[in-house]
Amino acid sequence: MIIKSSEFIISAVGRDQYPSDDRVEVAFVGRSNVGKSSIINSITNRRHLAKVSQTPGKTRLINFFLINNEFYLVDLPGYGYAKVSKVEKASWGKTxxxxxxxxxxxKRVVLLVDCRHKPTGDDVIMHDWIKHYGYDVVVVATKSDKLSNNDLKKSEKIIKETLKLKPEDKFVFFSSLNKKGKDTLxxxxxxxxxxENITVDE
Structure with a gap:
């Protein structure tokens, strides 16, 4: 697939602001500083489509981007930033x-994890949450340029074991820096x- 066009549509706080045209959506989610904005900018070839927050963990908006005038890429707020208050964490959860x-x-949620580290407790909870709601999930291990091929194999094993991924679960490495893995991603x-075969479990 080739991404030919991408445009920002809206930053939503609640359901009343979500797009209502029934186009298919795929959401990206991950810890703050995992490189979510960089990935979105990289795969859309837009340097500033997704803005990098100057205050990690503070953004509570859901951003909708229209891709190829066909479907939405949905940027969910990052989680797990240590300096946010319990009230802010609760706000993230509710959003x-x-x-x-x-x-x-x-139809699908992309969970981003840092390939240099074992998935955190928040990552595990987020993965379980996505599964609980019945959505198809793709786990993307970011910043793969930071590891050697041997270390990438070790990282894959740790991530899959920690998140309890099954053989059929989708998993890919990606580097926003050198774009390695972009086409596969x-x-x-x-x-x-x-x-039409992509369905959400009832």
Missing amino acids: VETYLTDREPL IDTVFGDLLD
């Missing part, structure tokens, strides 16, 4: 849970997105 609950256009995440 994301509201979006994930019965969101019919949402795009094809894995978006290749069959408009295929």
Whole structure:
């Protein structure tokens, strides 16, 4: 698949602001500083499409980007930033849970984890949350340029074991710096997105 066009549509706080045109959606989520904005900018070939927050953990908006005038890439707020208060963490949870609950256009969630570290407890909870709501999930290990090929194999083993991924679960490495894994990432995440066979578990 080739991403030919991408445009920012809206930053939403609640359901009343979500797009209502029933285009398919794929959401990206991950810890603050995992490189989510960089990945979105990289795969869309837009340097400033997704803005990097100057204050990690503070953003509570859900950003919708229209891709190829066909479907939405949804940027969910980052989680796990140590310096946010319990109130802010609760706000994040409510924002994301509201979006994930019965969101019919949402067909897939991309969970980003840092390949240099074992997935955190928050990562495990987020993965379980996505599974609980019945969405197809792709795990993307970011910053792969930081590790050797041997260390990447070790990282893959640790990530898959920690998140309890099954052999059929989708997993890819990616580096926003050198773009390694870009085509695989795009094809894995978006290749069959408009295929009617993608369904959300009831």
